[in-house]
Amino acid sequence: MDAEMIIIDSDAGVMCARQKGRELAMAIGISGSDLTLIATAISEIARNIVQYAGQGEIEFRFVEGRGKRGLLIIARDHGPGIANIGQAMQDGFSTSKGMGLGLSGAKRLMDDFEIVSEVGKGTTISMVKWGRSS
Amino acid sequence: MPLPSPHIPEKFLTLAEMMNISEQELERRKQILQFGPEDEARLRKLAPVSEQYADAVIEAFYEHLLTFDEMKAFFPDPALLNRVKARQKEYFLRLTQGDYDLEYAEHRLKIGAVHERIDLPVKHYLGMYNFYLREVWRHLFEIDRVHPDETLATFFSLMKLTFLDISLAIDTYIDSRERTIKALQQEVIQELSTPVLPFREGMLLLPIIGQIDAQRARQLTEHLLMAIRANRAKVIVIDITGVATVDSRVANHLVQTVDAARLMGAKVVISGISPEIALTMVTLGIDLGPVYTVGDLQNGIEHAERLLGYRVERIPEACGDRHGEGT
Amino acid sequence: MDVPILKQGDYLIASILGALTDTALTRLQENLVRSVRKYRSKGVVIDVTVLDVMDSFAARTLRAITIMTRLLGARVVIVGIQPEIAFSMVQLGLNLEGALTALDLEDGLAMLKTADTKEQDRLRRHGR
Numbered sequence: 001m002d003a004e005m006i007i008i009d010s011d012a013g014v015m016c017a018r019q020k021g022r023e024l025a026m027a028i029g030i031s032g033s034d035l036t037l038i039a040t041a042i043s044e045i046a047r048n049i050v051q052y053a054g055q056g057e058i059e060f061r062f063v064e065g066r067g068k069r070g071l072l073i074i075a076r077d078h079g080p081g082i083a084n085i086g087q088a089m090q091d092g093f094s095t096s097k098g099m100g101l102g103l104s105g106a107k108r109l110m111d112d113f114e115i116v117s118e119v120g121k122g123t124t125i126s127m128v129k130w131g132r133s134s
Numbered sequence: 135m136p137l138p139s140p141h142i143p144e145k146f147l148t149l150a151e152m153m154n155i156s157e158q159e160l161e162r163r164k165q166i167l168q169f170g171p172e173d174e175a176r177l178r179k180l181a182p183v184s185e186q187y188a189d190a191v192i193e194a195f196y197e198h199l200l201t202f203d204e205m206k207a208f209f210p211d212p213a214l215l216n217r218v219k220a221r222q223k224e225y226f227l228r229l230t231q232g233d234y235d236l237e238y239a240e241h242r243l244k245i246g247a248v249h250e251r252i253d254l255p256v257k258h259y260l261g262m263y264n265f266y267l268r269e270v271w272r273h274l275f276e277i278d279r280v281h282p283d284e285t286l287a288t289f290f291s292l293m294k295l296t297f298l299d300i301s302l303a304i305d306t307y308i309d310s311r312e313r314t315i316k317a318l319q320q321e322v323i324q325e326l327s328t329p330v331l332p333f334r335e336g337m338l339l340l341p342i343i344g345q346i347d348a349q350r351a352r353q354l355t356e357h358l359l360m361a362i363r364a365n366r367a368k369v370i371v372i373d374i375t376g377v378a379t380v381d382s383r384v385a386n387h388l389v390q391t392v393d394a395a396r397l398m399g400a401k402v403v404i405s406g407i408s409p410e411i412a413l414t415m416v417t418l419g420i421d422l423g424p425v426y427t428v429g430d431l432q433n434g435i436e437h438a439e440r441l442l443g444y445r446v447e448r449i450p451e452a453c454g455d456r457h458g459e460g461t
Numbered sequence: 462m463d464v465p466i467l468k469q470g471d472y473l474i475a476s477i478l479g480a481l482t483d484t485a486l487t488r489l490q491e492n493l494v495r496s497v498r499k500y501r502s503k504g505v506v507i508d509v510t511v512l513d514v515m516d517s518f519a520a521r522t523l524r525a526i527t528i529m530t531r532l533l534g535a536r537v538v539i540v541g542i543q544p545e546i547a548f549s550m551v552q553l554g555l556n557l558e559g560a561l562t563a564l565d566l567e568d569g570l571a572m573l574k575t576a577d578t579k580e581q582d583r584l585r586r587h588g589r
Contacts, residue, residue, distance in 0.1 A: 011483040018514055019480075028152075029313045033356055036514065036545035040553065043516040062152065069152055102517060105553035355551075359544030366564055390551040397547040399540070399563035 008075075009055040014046040017058045021073060024060050028069045029131050038071065038129050041109040044102035045075045045125055053079020053122065063128065070111070070130040078122035085117055149243040150236060153309050155302070160239050163298055173291035174232050180288055181230040183277060191269045192223050198265060205258060226266065229295055239302055246303030250310050259303060263296050328354045330361040333435070336368040336442050338400075341431075343376030351387035355394055362398045369438040370395055373431045375406030385420040392425050401441055403427075405434025464489045466496050471503040472573055474566065479511050486522045493526055497533045504573035505530055508566050510541030520555040527560040536561060536576060540569035 004024070006017045018039040025038050042058065049056035056077030063072045082088050089104045103125075107113040110127040117123040150156070164170070196219060199205050209215040225245065228238075249259055271289055278285050328350070331339040338361055342354065361367065372391070374380065380388075392402045403426045407415075415422075428434045439446060464485060467474045473496055475489060493505060507523065509515070527537040538561040542550070550556075563569040 015480055015482065022513075029317060031317065033545040033548045037549050037552065039514045040516050040549045043514050043518075044553070047516065047518060064151065105517065105555075108552050108554075109549060355548060356544065359547055363544055363564070366568075368564075368568075393556070394547040394551045397542045397550060397557070397562050398544070399568055 004060045006058050006060075007055070008046050008049045008058055008077075010050060011047075014043055014050065017042050017046050020060060021071070024062075025071045025129060028062060028071060030071065030129060034129060037109040038073075041106040041127060041129075042073060042075075044106045045073075045127075048102045049075060049077045049079070053077035056122075065128075065130070068130045070128045072126060072128050073110075075125045075127075076122065081119040081121055081123055082115075082117040083119050085115060089115075148240050149247060149306075150240045153243065153305060155236075155239060155243070155305070157236055160236060163301060164234075167294040167297055169234075169291070169294040169298060173294055174234060176288045176291040177230045177295060178232045180274075180292070181227075183273075184227055184230040187273045188223050188226050191266065191273070192219050192226065194269060195222070195262065195265050199258070199262070202258075204255075208252070208254070229292065229299075234295065234298070242299050242302040243306055246306035247310075249303065250307045256304070256307060260300065263300055267293060267296060328357050330357055332361075332365050332367075333371070334439065334442065334444065336366065337438055338362065338365060338367045338370045339373070339435070340370060341373045341376065345378050346384050346387055348383075348387070351384075351391065355387075355391045358391060359394055359398060362395060362400050367400050369401050369403065369441050371403045371405055371431070371434045371438045373406045373434060374404060374411070375408075375431060377406070380411045380414060382418050382420055385415060385418070385422065389422055392422065401426075403434045403438050403441075405429070405431045463492065466492055468496075468500055468502075469570070471577070472570065473497065473500070473502045473505045474508065474570075475505065476508040476510075476566075477512050480513055481519070483518060486519060490522055490526050490529070494529050494533070497530055497535050502535050503577055504536040504538065506538050506540055506566060506569040506573065508541045508569075509539060509546070510543065510565070512541075512546065515542070515546045515550050515555065517553065517555060520550070520553075520557060523560065524556075524558055527557065531559065536573060538563050538569040538572055540565050 004020060006020055007013055008017060021038045021042045022035050025035055030038070046056075046058060049058075056075060056079070059074040059076070061072045061074075063070050089107065103115065106125075106127065111130050112128040113125070114127070115123065115125045196215070200209070209218065228241070270292060274285050274289055329341070331341070333339045338358070340354070340358055344350075346354070358370065362370070372388070374388075377384070388404070392404070395402050404422065405428045407427050407429060409429075414420075426437055428437060436446065462478075462485060464475050464477055464481070466489075467476075473493065475493060477489075493507075496502065497505060505526075507526070512519070523539060530537050537559075539557055540563045542562065561569075561572060563572050
């Protein structure tokens with residue numbers, strides 16, 4: 001499968017990306033609560049894109065690593081970027097708004113999580129959920 | 135200017151890669167079938183003839199297939215049937231277009247995967263190939279009776295290629311079954327190691343024994359939540375008497391399990407908190423939140439029963455008191 | 462498509478149907494608050510059985526609904542949170558502060574009735 005891409009520019013895009021993530025994860029045998037975790041992580045990340053960058057894209061690919069198959073999700077935007085990633089990743093439940101909650105939450109839901117961001121240029125997040133066996 | 139990409143794990147996968155079908159593997163399969171360049175050449179020569187009778191073969195095939203009731207169910211509407219016929223024709227013609235490389239294999243694997251996913255039984259899948267081969271033979275023989283050796287050689291080339299296709303398609307079925315089996319095995323192992331016991335109506339007992347790491351905590355929580363739904367449980371007693379060590383991480387897992395259970399409307403009682411564990415938790419500042427905690431399982435169960443509206447009384451006569459108590 | 466709100470005596474029932482758009486969720490908030498006020502409802506049951514994902518936006522909205530409804534003197538019970546959703550919610554650290562939770566609609570309504578009965582008893586005892 002080549003990469004599949006969803007444009008994120010509204011909450012319709014958020015929902016579309018969630019569905020696609022679920023669908024592709026199922027195709028490689030990911031099941032049960034993992035599907036919901038994936039859909040939820042995508043939802044958080046996609047919302048951030050709409051809220052802070054206005055528009056972005058989410059790309060899906062199958063990957064292999066550690067003898068397992070996984071779903072790689074890459075979320076890109078050319079928004080304002082994050083000045084202090086460390087701070088943004090801190091749990092901010094009490095504030096219950098702002099990018100912090102989405103990012104740290106998504107990281108906890110996925111198996112691998114990486115974020116690259118530059119103020120004025122944008123943000124790229126890649127996260128992976130691995131299947132249980134290879 | 136593009137941002138530097140985060141580290142992207144290993145590589146992107148095709149179906150062939152996921153199923154470990156490499157160039158060498160494909161070559162090996164061709165060797166097993168003794169399929170070589172001469173076969174490819176013969177098949178290419180067959181292309182124009184193929185196009186001539188493709189439609190007739192496809193029509194005949196579906197006429198045969200639809201005599202079976204269970205197959206009719208796959209094609210509820212004529213538009214779908216026509217689309218499928220068109221695809222079959224493409225597939226059929228591809229057999230004589232040469233270039234039987236990894237890309238060809240990937241395409242065949244995709245077809246196999248699609249058929250597996252819609253649950254097309256293997257017997258019908260094989261029946262399809264068998265039908266093609268016989269029909270093609272008939273047509274070949276009609277077209278050229280003058281050079282039987284050549285005709286036979288061409289037919290054999292087609293047969294070899296068809297068997298290559300079959301091996302790829304069957305592999306997608308096997309691969310899918312194996313993945314399912316592995317997943318089921320995992321499920322069973324998990325369930326056995328984290329038993330959730332229905333106790334009274336509306337009550338579940340979850341005795342945890344051994345270490346709790348992140349993975350086990352997850353399995354436990356998932357299992358518990360499913361059991362809450364299946365049993366309509368209102369109270370859960372989690373007994374940690376058998377848990378080796380309770381540090382802040384384990385306590386966190388417990389808190390999460392408790393929170394999740396509460397979201398599903400269940401109350402949680404935690405029993406088996408020894409004085410040592412209690413001390414550890416206080417020292418570490420661990421707060422299990424609004425959870426009823428008790429020292430031993432019996433108290434835990436009794437409290438849970440009270441929450442459900444039960445009251446337990448002992449009836450001495452019923453036990454045939456040996457020590458003459460309670461008479 | 463607005464989420465339908467049913468009135469059952471003193472209570473309102475909102476059953477969320479499948480994938481919920483942000484606008485629909487926000488409108489649910491407005492409609493529920495309006496309805497609680499209009500009917501002087503004592504309680505609201507929000508059924509999320511079919512909700513596919515509970516993310517921070519959905520949790521925030523439900524929390525807001527709970528707070529506003531409580532200000533109007535009514536209780537909120539969220540029912541039908543599925544195992545996968547409950548699990549992802551605790552992983553994300555989402556909480557539905559102040560909202561009661563029950564397994565399903567039946568339990569949710571029972572919970573509201575019990576709470577109301579207890580409250581009436583208390584008021585009677587203390588001679589209102």
